[in-house]
Amino acid sequence: MSDRQTQILEAAVRVIAQDGVRGLRVEKLAAEAEVSTALIYYHFKDRAGVLRRALDHVNDRAVRYTESALSADDPRTRLEQMLLLELQDTDEVRTNSTAWGELRASAVFSDDLRESLRDSTEAWSADTETLIREAQAVGRVSATINPADAAERLTALVEGLSERWLSGSITLPRARELLTGAFTAELD
Numbered sequence: 001m002s003d004r005q006t007q008i009l010e011a012a013v014r015v016i017a018q019d020g021v022r023g024l025r026v027e028k029l030a031a032e033a034e035v036s037t038a039l040i041y042y043h044f045k046d047r048a049g050v051l052r053r054a055l056d057h058v059n060d061r062a063v064r065y066t067e068s069a070l071s072a073d074d075p076r077t078r079l080e081q082m083l084l085l086e087l088q089d090t091d092e093v094r095t096n097s098t099a100w101g102e103l104r105a106s107a108v109f110s111d112d113l114r115e116s117l118r119d120s121t122e123a124w125s126a127d128t129e130t131l132i133r134e135a136q137a138v139g140r141v142s143a144t145i146n147p148a149d150a151a152e153r154l155t156a157l158v159e160g161l162s163e164r165w166l167s168g169s170i171t172l173p174r175a176r177e178l179l180t181g182a183f184t185a186e187l188d
Contacts, residue, residue, distance in 0.1 A: 005043050006032045009057040012050055017098035020168045021051065021106035052116050055103050059120050061096050062086070075134035076141055080183050082131070086158050087165060087175050097162045104159070125151045132187070150186050157182055 001009075011033035011089065015024050026047055030037045044050045065088075069081030107114040128151035135141035161175040170178075 002043075004035065004039065006057075008040060008043060008050075009054055009185075012054040013058055013061070013095060013099045016054060016102050017095045020102045024050070026050070034115060048110075048112055051103065051106075051110075051113055054099070055113070055116050055120060058096050058100050058103065059123070061092065062089065062100075065090075065092060065096075074140060075131050076183075079131040079135060080180070083128070083154060083158050084176060084179060087162060087172060087179060089172055094166065098166055101159070101163050101166070109122065110170065119157070125155050128155055135187070145187065154182060155184060 008029065012024065012029055015029055015032050019028075024038055024047065026037050026120055029050065030040055033040070040050065044053055066082045066085045069078050072081060074079045086093065103113065104117055107117040119154040125148070129147045131145040132141055132145075132150055136143055136145075136147065141147075157179060161170070161179055164170045165172050
């Protein structure tokens with residue numbers, strides 16, 4: 001991906017996080033990215049193309065800021081750290097999580113976006129399931145749990161806790177505390 005495409009996608013994520021998917025207008029995006037509308041259409045074809053690629057970009061950003069967790073030796077520790085990194089008080093994580101929530105909510109009304117969101121969610125659950133299976137193999141997670149089900153519940157919990165934290169319904173420490181408790185309840 002070119003630097004210019006990345007610049008546009010970074011701006012798209014900011015606009016979506018601030019104004020929602022409905023607030024993303026190509027003209028506004030062009031102003032935020034400091035490019036022409038023609039360049040946006042050249043790279044992304046239409047607004048729907050921007051939204052699909054913005055969703056991919058949100059996922060790529062999340063992978064970047066959670067990769068540090070993958071250096072731990074213990075797979076359960078990697079799993080816990082990876083999911084907890086989705087609940088951190090940084091501009092990047094707040095913006096990413098807010099944009100993800102906006103895109104997820106809009107997918108209810110958009111078949112095109114729904115498919116992309118489903119693929120992204122399935123990939124996140126599959127990565128989580130893989131870590132659970134690895135932790136089972138070394139005896140760090142109960143052998144009696146279903147890794148696919150546990151992965152889906154944990155990733156859904158992260159999304160819900162993130163939404164509650166970002167909306168001010170709970171504090172960040174409380175969200176992290178609840179997620180940490182869920183590891184024990186879900187995996188032991």
